[in-house]
């Protein structure tokens with residue numbers, strides 16, 4: 653079975669990751685690439701200024717970039733992946749869903765909307781049921797599904813694994829790679845020999861999106877998890893890979909060995925881009941590290957380590973590749989889930 657996909661914002665940092673991940677995908681075939689009006693009409697090769705560390709796929713390089721609008725995007729595409737700036741996505745994505753397209757989006761608009769599934773397949777695949785609510789409320793034939801923010805996606809599967817011990821409060825501090833800010837996001841003069849202790853809006857996203865992901869959907873209605881999450885976000889001079897220090901307060905008092913087992917045993921899903929084991933747990937307290945561990949599971953596996961019992965619960969570190977598991981790979985996995993569950 654071949655699913656014809658369109659990439660919205662295909663020339664950007666995340667868009668290029670989509671191209672890298674999808675050009676030899678077993679099911680998805682890239683059939684259209686879109687970008688800003690300035691790039692429309694150019695070849696993808698010229699418009700993209702390819703910056704990913706594998707060669708630009710020739711099958712995509714020669715495609716002509718089209719405008720990002722419901723009129724320009726062909727009707728016969730089965731699925732759209734979106735990595736548009738959120739202000740642009742907020743305008744265009746609803747139009748596309750109204751026109752009947754199914755959109756798996758990485759952009760932050762509407763992530764917390766009550767009728768929009770915010771999904772990590774290993775954590776809350778059942779939240780796709782919200783599509784029925786969304787269609788009923790918005791009158792759409794298509795559908796909008798989101799993946800979370802890259803820092804949120806790094807931590808949340810580990811919290812889902814710990815919830816069996818009664819997750820009550822989480823404190824997390826992040827060390828986020830520069831690629832999260834986009835190619836021109838932070839200048840070299842800002843970040844070399846430095847750490848930036850503020851990333852606008854990031855802390856609030858971690859605090860709210862995690863509660864939605866860990867929450868439940870029953871009869872088409874969403875309830876947030878009641879865990880309290882407090883985040884502190886920092887930009888550091890690594891290129892890719894967000895590292896996070898988590899302090900989780902739990903109702904029960906599991907040993908570090910029991911937590912290790914819960915993380916390592918966290919169940920995977922049977923989808924083409926999913927790692928067999930979602931979370932790898934290191935014994936070595938010096939791991940995970942961004943440069944050494946971000947490409948585990950082709951960039952889709954989350955790593956954890958440094959487990960330590962505290963009076964309130966457990967402390968540990970976790971890591972994920974922010975533009976693969978945290979962005980393009982996350983949308984692709986949601987796209988695979990949409991196909992598997994018959995929404996595409």
Ligand SMILES: NC(=O)C1=CN([C@@H]2O[C@H](COP(=O)(O)OP(=O)(O)OC[C@H]3O[C@@H](n4cnc5c(N)ncnc54)[C@H](OP(=O)(O)O)[C@@H]3O)[C@@H](O)[C@H]2O)C=CC1
Nearest residue numbers: 661663664665666687688691720736737738801802834979
């Ligand atoms: N899940 C996550 O945590 C992550 C999410 N993101 C999100 O993904 C999105 C893209 O990020 P990133 O790839 O870094 O951004 P870039 O700026 O690198 O790319 C933006 C893309 O959108 C296109 N674009 C810009 N303006 C318009 C417009 N007016 N109309 C149509 N297309 C437009 C650009 O085309 P052109 O080349 O022509 O300018 C380009 O293809 C953002 O919303 C970002 O917040 C990013 C990283 C991680």
Ligand SMILES: N[C@@H](CC(=O)OP(=O)(O)O)C(=O)O
Nearest residue numbers: 758759760801802828832833
């Ligand atoms: N803010 C994230 C990347 C990002 O774009 O997040 P979001 O998709 O929530 O806007 C980072 O800096 O690493």
